Amino acid sequence: MLDPTTLTLNIPHTTKPRVVIIGGGFGGLNLAKNLKGKDFQVVLLDRQNYHGFWPLLYQVATAGLEPDAIAEPLRKMFGSDKFEDFYFRLVKVNGVNTAEKTVHTIIGDLAYDYLVIATGTKSNYFGNEQIKKNAFPLKQIPHALNLRSQLLQCFEQASMTQDPVLQQSLLNFVIVGGGPTGVETAGALAEMRKHILPSDYPGVDFSKMNIYLIEGMDRVLPPMSPQSSAKTLKYLQELSIHVKLNMLVETYDGQVAKLKGGQLIKTQTLVWAAGVQGALIEGFPTKTIERGRILVNPYNQVMDFDNIFAIGDIALMKTEKWPNGHPGVAQPAIQQGKLLAKNLHRLVTGQNLEPFTYHDKGSLAIIGRNRAVADLSKKMQVGGFLAWVIWLLVHLMYLIGFRNKLVVLSNWVYKFFTYQSGTRLIIRPFVRKGDLVKRRFLSKYETE
Amino acid sequence: MLDPTTLTLNIPHTTKPRVVIIGGGFGGLNLAKNLKGKDFQVVLLDRQNYHGFWPLLYQVATAGLEPDAIAEPLRKMFGSDKFEDFYFRLVKVNGVNTAEKTVHTIIGDLAYDYLVIATGTKSNYFGNEQIKKNAFPLKQIPHALNLRSQLLQCFEQASMTQDPVLQQSLLNFVIVGGGPTGVETAGALAEMRKHILPSDYPGVDFSKMNIYLIEGMDRVLPPMSPQSSAKTLKYLQELSIHVKLNMLVETYDGQVAKLKGGQLIKTQTLVWAAGVQGALIEGFPTKTIERGRILVNPYNQVMDFDNIFAIGDIALMKTEKWPNGHPGVAQPAIQQGKLLAKNLHRLVTGQNLEPFTYHDKGSLAIIGRNRAVADLSKKMQVGGFLAWVIWLLVHLMYLIGFRNKLVVLSNWVYKFFTYQSGTRLIIRPFVRKGDLVKRRFLSKYETE
Numbered sequence: 001m002l003d004p005t006t007l008t009l010n011i012p013h014t015t016k017p018r019v020v021i022i023g024g025g026f027g028g029l030n031l032a033k034n035l036k037g038k039d040f041q042v043v044l045l046d047r048q049n050y051h052g053f054w055p056l057l058y059q060v061a062t063a064g065l066e067p068d069a070i071a072e073p074l075r076k077m078f079g080s081d082k083f084e085d086f087y088f089r090l091v092k093v094n095g096v097n098t099a100e101k102t103v104h105t106i107i108g109d110l111a112y113d114y115l116v117i118a119t120g121t122k123s124n125y126f127g128n129e130q131i132k133k134n135a136f137p138l139k140q141i142p143h144a145l146n147l148r149s150q151l152l153q154c155f156e157q158a159s160m161t162q163d164p165v166l167q168q169s170l171l172n173f174v175i176v177g178g179g180p181t182g183v184e185t186a187g188a189l190a191e192m193r194k195h196i197l198p199s200d201y202p203g204v205d206f207s208k209m210n211i212y213l214i215e216g217m218d219r220v221l222p223p224m225s226p227q228s229s230a231k232t233l234k235y236l237q238e239l240s241i242h243v244k245l246n247m248l249v250e251t252y253d254g255q256v257a258k259l260k261g262g263q264l265i266k267t268q269t270l271v272w273a274a275g276v277q278g279a280l281i282e283g284f285p286t287k288t289i290e291r292g293r294i295l296v297n298p299y300n301q302v303m304d305f306d307n308i309f310a311i312g313d314i315a316l317m318k319t320e321k322w323p324n325g326h327p328g329v330a331q332p333a334i335q336q337g338k339l340l341a342k343n344l345h346r347l348v349t350g351q352n353l354e355p356f357t358y359h360d361k362g363s364l365a366i367i368g369r370n371r372a373v374a375d376l377s378k379k380m381q382v383g384g385f386l387a388w389v390i391w392l393l394v395h396l397m398y399l400i401g402f403r404n405k406l407v408v409l410s411n412w413v414y415k416f417f418t419y420q421s422g423t424r425l426i427i428r429p430f431v432r433k434g435d436l437v438k439r440r441f442l443s444k445y446e447t448e
Numbered sequence: 449m450l451d452p453t454t455l456t457l458n459i460p461h462t463t464k465p466r467v468v469i470i471g472g473g474f475g476g477l478n479l480a481k482n483l484k485g486k487d488f489q490v491v492l493l494d495r496q497n498y499h500g501f502w503p504l505l506y507q508v509a510t511a512g513l514e515p516d517a518i519a520e521p522l523r524k525m526f527g528s529d530k531f532e533d534f535y536f537r538l539v540k541v542n543g544v545n546t547a548e549k550t551v552h553t554i555i556g557d558l559a560y561d562y563l564v565i566a567t568g569t570k571s572n573y574f575g576n577e578q579i580k581k582n583a584f585p586l587k588q589i590p591h592a593l594n595l596r597s598q599l600l601q602c603f604e605q606a607s608m609t610q611d612p613v614l615q616q617s618l619l620n621f622v623i624v625g626g627g628p629t630g631v632e633t634a635g636a637l638a639e640m641r642k643h644i645l646p647s648d649y650p651g652v653d654f655s656k657m658n659i660y661l662i663e664g665m666d667r668v669l670p671p672m673s674p675q676s677s678a679k680t681l682k683y684l685q686e687l688s689i690h691v692k693l694n695m696l697v698e699t700y701d702g703q704v705a706k707l708k709g710g711q712l713i714k715t716q717t718l719v720w721a722a723g724v725q726g727a728l729i730e731g732f733p734t735k736t737i738e739r740g741r742i743l744v745n746p747y748n749q750v751m752d753f754d755n756i757f758a759i760g761d762i763a764l765m766k767t768e769k770w771p772n773g774h775p776g777v778a779q780p781a782i783q784q785g786k787l788l789a790k791n792l793h794r795l796v797t798g799q800n801l802e803p804f805t806y807h808d809k810g811s812l813a814i815i816g817r818n819r820a821v822a823d824l825s826k827k828m829q830v831g832g833f834l835a836w837v838i839w840l841l842v843h844l845m846y847l848i849g850f851r852n853k854l855v856v857l858s859n860w861v862y863k864f865f866t867y868q869s870g871t872r873l874i875i876r877p878f879v880r881k882g883d884l885v886k887r888r889f890l891s892k893y894e895t896e
Binding site for chain 1: 455456457496498514515519524538600605607608609610611647648649650651851855859862872873874875
């Protein structure tokens with residue numbers, strides 16, 4: 001077995017100031033790309049070797065797309081670029097020492113001149129360890145593959161039992177959280193129930209399949225306009241999804257979900273999309289953290305540090321217009337990443353920094369075939385087929401990589417005309433004894 | 449956790465004779481498809497929920513294709529068919545009781561009128577448990593995803609060490625077995641080394657990367673013509689692959705491969721493509737087994753049983769032209785499956801059975817970009833670009849599913865023009881504690 005102590009980060013020393021970016025998501029990627037040619041050494045650290053287009057992750061979970069359609073290898077994105085003095089390292093960051101200006105990893109420390117935290121978010125179970133242990137999260141590609149395997153195995157098992165109670169628990173799906181991930185997953189499952197499952201599983205009565213969407217607030221898609229929330233609720237109900245508003249899941253032991261008020265739902269599958277929290281890194285003073293995020297000024301600088309920045313979902317920038325911070329979507333991260341590249345250049349050349357202003361490009365959610373909602377501006381909302389077309393175009397436009405666009409487009413065209421999605425494969429690898437040995441080391445690079 | 453005893457195979461009793469097919473590969477699939485409308489109840493059992501196009505598996509391992517490009521869900525293949533009285537069950541068969549005419553699974557027994565063994569092959573380690581534990585096999589989709597993760601992590605780690613011995617062991621790849629799988633994997637790795645890896649990993653000197661191809665016999669691709677073997681060897685050497693003929697790997701502890709004669713190769717990655725054996729099922733008399741396969745007569749009937757058949761790679765049918773059985777490729781399985789469907793109908797309608805004659809359609813192997821070999825007939829061999837075009841067309845033609853053809857074609861076109869393959873993602877899911885609980889049951893359906 002490889003000994004991690006024999007590895008090192010292996011970044012050469014140069015005279016250029018070193019920018020260390022933790023996280024290759026929307027923020028980190030756009031920052032790194034825009035630092036090209038600006039006379040920095042750029043080190044990008046990520047525990048995954050790809051940049052993911054997370055708005056489409058639910059399609060991997062619901063057998064609509066394969067991972068390569070929504071993810072692009074980070075090295076490929078930078079490799080063709082001839083970006084001198086750029087280094088990617090596949091490694092998890094364990095902590096930061098702000099006094100010594102170093103980040104800690106299991107294979108050693110790395111000194112920085114400028115540090116940018118762009119780690120995004122992880123699932124928030126609000127301290128409920130039982131739910132954390134038994135629920136299916138949906139934040140990363142392995143999560144989506146796990147959930148896909150689970151869904152398909154539930155259907156397979158439902159065809160192999162005559163016990164009505166067991167069958168019902170296999171056919172009950174509880175999705176907790178009425179944000180975009182929850183709504184889109186519920187909608188995709190409802191479309192599967194309608195168009196795919198009855199012909200795949202002729203022995204199973206899919207009128208028994210229940211999809212529950214549980215939301216703690218009084219409307220679905222709380223960040224969107226009330227008009228879009230109302231339309232979404234209507235669409236969800238048209239798809240026979242049981243939407244429960246003002247409702248919480250209190251316990252889930254892997255078999256039974258207990259709701260606030262006492263209702264019990266027997267289910268083998270509870271999807272947790274109820275909340276996220278910043279993926280914090282150890283080593284920051286308590287005063288720089290608020291509600292699980294890192295407080296930043298309008299230049300994305302972390303309080304008291306000239307040379308440490310946080311961008312995207314991990315950053316909490318309070319402004320007059322956004323007193324609770326910007327929405328947790330791709331656009332603030334992209335825009336902050338691009339601006340910070342400019343500001344780092346201004347910083348080293350002695351210019352004044354430019355404060356961040358968020359350009360809200362609106363928000364979108366898809367509920368099913370031909371059903372979507374779009375808040376194009378404060379005053380303009382659209383729904384139905386038009387919003388659905390906008391959703392498709394916008395997602396294709398922002399999708400990473402020429403090849404991914406083609407893969408996704410051809411999948412969607414095929415699906416539109418055949419009602420079939422293509423990837424109903426149970427490919428969750430099993431663990432062989434030999435693999436376990438190899439995985440023990442690899443798993444240190446992986447994380448929840 | 450689900451208790452397997454609460455599941456049952458759940459196949460209704462009808463007056464039609466029941467054909468139980470074990471395995472949804474080329475043989476089982478073509479048999480089942482052709483039994484439609486022939487007045488049988490057909491039960492297809494497989495431990496995977498998909499039919500795989502295994503000739504392209506190495507492209508999943510070498511980051512050229514995603515699993516959905518080479519696999520199609522079995523239920524999808526039969527679901528659109530309106531095939532009355534067809535049942536698919538995702539379950540592993542543990543044994544057969546020929547006296548009682550039942551097959552055993554962990555969720556109960558199933559009676560059969562006719563039984564067809566179409567289980568194909570599994571890796572043959574020739575009793576070497578140490579190699580079995582440490583090598584990477586390449587027979588199933590999870591194997592290919594495991595190997596892809598391993599290759600990519602080796603390159604990542606090679607960029608993170610200054611220890612020359614460790615780096616060399618990360619950059620040495622040993623492929624054991626000079627059959628089509630070994631040759632095609634070696635060729636794909638060599639193409640990656642040439643076109644992709646230097647720009648992905650600018651800090652690594654890929655002139656140090658060694659690809660070893662070890663073959664026990666005196667030529668590569670032993671089942672093909674000597675002319676094609678010689679051409680293949682030339683192509684492999686042009687791609688700077690170290691081919692060692694008449695050579696065996698004696699031990700591999702996960703770190704060092706010891707070859708016959710004493711040469712030691714330090715490597716983190718040994719791919720085992722050296723041999724296969726029949727994926728036998730318990731319960732058959734010893735006299736029906738020869739060299740790990742089930743002996744069958746020209747009607748694919750197993751000795752002494754009128755109602756038990758074996759088709760494809762698991763079957764050993766000795767004929768004058770093929771005294772050691774047919775080649776272990778798709779065509780004999782496809783042709784035997786189709787013929788057996790006819791013969792089962794003849795059997796129940798009192799007609800004479802038709803003996804099997806193999807129509808050899810030639811054989812093909814690809815070594816790299818523009819390099820392939822084809823034995824079109826005993827007398828006609830082609831190589832180079834022409835064989836490469838034939839290889840592409842034949843594989844596209846036989847690929848399962850309209851959608852898969854499109855996915856693969858668009859991937860290949862993209863790759864041809866950009867030299868890039870698209871899926872260099874490390875997506876091997878990690879195991880969470882909660883998942884382990886769920887996997888404990890699921891894993892019983894899975895197998896090596």
